[in-house]
Amino acid sequence: MLHNRNDNATFNHFNLELIDPEFGSNLTDLIIELDYLRKKKLSGTTHPTIFFQLKHIFHMLESIGSARIEGNHTTIAEYIETKLNDKKSKDENILEIQNSEDAIAFIEKNISGNEINRLFISELHKIVVKNLNREGSKNPGEYRKNNLIINGSNHKPPDYVKVADYMSELFDFIRTKTPDKYDLLKTAIAHHRFAWIHPYDNGNGRTVRLLTYAMLVKLGFNVNVGRILNPTAVFCNDRMQYYNALSEADSGMRKGMLKWCEYVLGGLKTEIEKIDKLLDYEYLSKNILLPALNSARKRETITNMEEKILQIAINKQEFMSADIEKLFPGKAHTERSRVLNKLKKEKLIITLNDKSRKYVIRFDNNYLLRNIIEILGKNGFIPSNEEM
Numbered sequence: 001m002l003h004n005r006n007d008n009a010t011f012n013h014f015n016l017e018l019i020d021p022e023f024g025s026n027l028t029d030l031i032i033e034l035d036y037l038r039k040k041k042l043s044g045t046t047h048p049t050i051f052f053q054l055k056h057i058f059h060m061l062e063s064i065g066s067a068r069i070e071g072n073h074t075t076i077a078e079y080i081e082t083k084l085n086d087k088k089s090k091d092e093n094i095l096e097i098q099n100s101e102d103a104i105a106f107i108e109k110n111i112s113g114n115e116i117n118r119l120f121i122s123e124l125h126k127i128v129v130k131n132l133n134r135e136g137s138k139n140p141g142e143y144r145k146n147n148l149i150i151n152g153s154n155h156k157p158p159d160y161v162k163v164a165d166y167m168s169e170l171f172d173f174i175r176t177k178t179p180d181k182y183d184l185l186k187t188a189i190a191h192h193r194f195a196w197i198h199p200y201d202n203g204n205g206r207t208v209r210l211l212t213y214a215m216l217v218k219l220g221f222n223v224n225v226g227r228i229l230n231p232t233a234v235f236c237n238d239r240m241q242y243y244n245a246l247s248e249a250d251s252g253m254r255k256g257m258l259k260w261c262e263y264v265l266g267g268l269k270t271e272i273e274k275i276d277k278l279l280d281y282e283y284l285s286k287n288i289l290l291p292a293l294n295s296a297r298k299r300e301t302i303t304n305m306e307e308k309i310l311q312i313a314i315n316k317q318e319f320m321s322a323d324i325e326k327l328f329p330g331k332a333h334t335e336r337s338r339v340l341n342k343l344k345k346e347k348l349i350i351t352l353n354d355k356s357r358k359y360v361i362r363f364d365n366n367y368l369l370r371n372i373i374e375i376l377g378k379n380g381f382i383p384s385n386e387e388m
Contacts, residue, residue, distance in 0.1 A: 008154070009149055009150070009153060009154050009155060009156040010154070010155075010156055011155070011156040011157070011158060011159075012155065012250070012251065012252060013158070013252075014251075014252025015252075016169055016170065016173050016189070016193055018178065018182050018185060018186065018189070019185065019189075019254060019257055019258060019261075021185075021258055021261070025258075026262055026266075027258060027261055027262045027265065030184075030262065030265040030266055030269055031181060031184055031185065031265065033269060034184055034265060034268065034269055034272075035180065035181065035183075035184070037221075037269070037272055037273075037276075038219060038220050038221055039220075043279070044276075044279025044280055044281070045279070045280060045281035045282065046278060046279050046280070046281040046284055046317075047281070047317040047318065047360060049350065049352065049360045050281075050284075050317065050360060050361070051278070051279065053362065053363060053364040054278055054364075056364045057364055057369070057372065057373065057376075058275065059101060059104050060079070060083070060101060061076070061373075061382060062100070062104065062213075063097045063098075063100035063101045063104065064076060064079055064097050065235075065236035066100050066205070066206050066209050066210075066235075066236070067093070067096045067097045067100060067206070068236060069205060069209075069235060069236050069239050069242070070135065070205050070206060072093050072096055072097070072135075073093070074091075074093040074094060074097060076373055076382075077370065078094075079094065079097055080369055080370055080373070082094050082098075083365065083369070084365070084366070084367065084369070092132055092133060092134055092135065095130075095131055095132060096132060096135050096206075099127055099128050099129070099130050099131075099132070100128065100206060100210070102127050102130075103124050103127040103128055103206075103210050104210070104213065106123065106124065106127055107124070107210065107213060107214045107217060108217070111214055111217050111218055115171075115175060116171065116174050116175070116211070116214055116215065116218065117171050117175070118167065118168075118171060120214075121207065121211065122141035122142070123141065124207055124210050124211070124214075125137070125140060125141050125200055125203055125207050126140040126141040128203045128206045128207050128210070129202065129203045135202060135203065136202065136203075137200060137201050137202045137203055138201055139201065142200075143160070143163045143164055143167065143199050143200065144160050144163060144198070144199060144200055144201040145160055145201070146160055146201070147159055147160055148198065148201070150198060152243065153243075153246075153247060153250070154247065154250065155196065155247070155250035157196065157197060157198035158197060163197060163199050166193075166197045166199075167197060167199050170190060170193050170194060170197065173186065173189075173190065173193070174186065174190055174215065183219050184219070184265055184268075185261055185265075186215075187212060187215045187216060187219070187264070188260060188261040188264040188265060189257065189260075189261065190211065190212075190215060191208055191209075191211065191212045191264065192246060192249045192250075192257070192260055194207075194208040194211055195208050195246055196249075196250060209235060212264075216268075221272070234264060234267030234268055234270075234271060235267075237267070241263070245259065245260050245263040245264075246260065248260060274380065274381060275381065278381075281317065285314050285315070287375075287379055288372065288375050288376060288379065289314045289361070289363075289372075290311070290314055291375045292363070292368060292371035292372045292374070292375045293307060293310055293311065293314065293368070293371070294307075295371040295374065295375065296367065296368055296371045299371075301367045301368075301370075301371075302348070302367075302368070305327065305339070306343065306348065308324075308327055309324050309327065309339070309340075309343065309349075310348065310349075310361055312324055312327075313349060313359065313360065313361040314361055317360065318352065318358045318359070318360055319358065319359055319360075320357055320358055320359070321333065321336045321337065321340060321357065324336060324339075324340075340359065344359075346366060347362050347365050347366040348361070348362055348363075348366055348368065349361060349362055350362040
């Protein structure tokens with residue numbers, strides 16, 4: 001965390017347990033609404049290839065946001081440059097964000113067949129701190145071997161000799177089957193408990209936010225055919241609010257824990273509803289894709305012909321060479337093929353598969369990415385305090 005050291009911090013043990021919110025409370029309403037969103041079959045008009053490009057972008061933004069909570073000042077624009085150059089940076093701030101992206105990929109690849117246990121979290125922590133000095137760890141994947149103080153917090157984490165026992169209790173808590181209505185409460189409570197234990201010598205904040213993502217994926221909020229989920233946006237919209245909510249829960253009192261759970265679940269509901277709007281292709285094309293294309297043309301990062309072809313790509317979602325024939329009056333089809341191959345090389349379009357003659361716009365790894373993110377920001381899809 002980013003605040004001044006508090007040497008008067010004290011350790012306060014309290015039991016790890018589920019809590020029942022009052023019937024009719026805002027928290028109960030949130031649990032009901034989120035459970036509906038979890039079980040609701042996703043449907044929409046946005047092409048899967050386009051939707052999963054957006055998913056990739058939001059995962060990148062999640063990694064940037066998580067690093068910024070911990071004091072990394074890398075801007076979105078700076079990080080995009082490293083993505084477009086396709087080179088491994090030696091800048092530790094960039095490496096920190098890349099590590100978080102790698103950790104998200106690890107979760108998505110491994111979560112379905114694995115329990116969230118010590119081994120799983122250890123692997124996450126190793127990825128998070130890999131090749132880092134300032135934000136690295138002396139013992140990657142291993143519990144801390146000393147006592148520590150959390151900057152800016154009145155809570156002193158438990159003695160290092162008790163960390164393994166507290167973490168075993170946490171994994172049992174996560175693993176124990178309970179009625180579905182408690183799933184989201186368990187996710188919020190587990191996030192706080194992990195931060196309360198602070199099991200590693202560094203990287204606890206980044207790891208606990210990944211734990212939250214893993215738990216939500218496990219609950220069905222982000223399956224391979226499903227929705228985009230960016231829980232870090234909940235926490236990085238207002239870092240002080242995040243810290244204050246954690247601090248209130250540190251007391252272990254029912255009121256503080258309920259307030260923490262309402263903070264997490266309320267933010268999660270807002271993010272899911274906001275991002276699910278991108279499944280509506282009429283909204284996405286009109287408010288995000290076409291304005292981003294227009295912005296790219298004004299900045300002359302694409303040519304007039306490229307803009308016209310990509311407009312067709314956006315309007316049709318899938319397009320073929322014949323669909324752009326009118327842009328090449330009197331020209332042989334080989335000229336269209338030449339231009340389309342150039343667009344593929346520039347990563348501005350992608351073929352659906354090896355056998356398909358259909359193309360889809362691409363914007364997740366080219367200079368359109370800057371414009372897409374800029375327009376997403378203007379439409380409220382990126383936390384307002386994130387620097388472009």
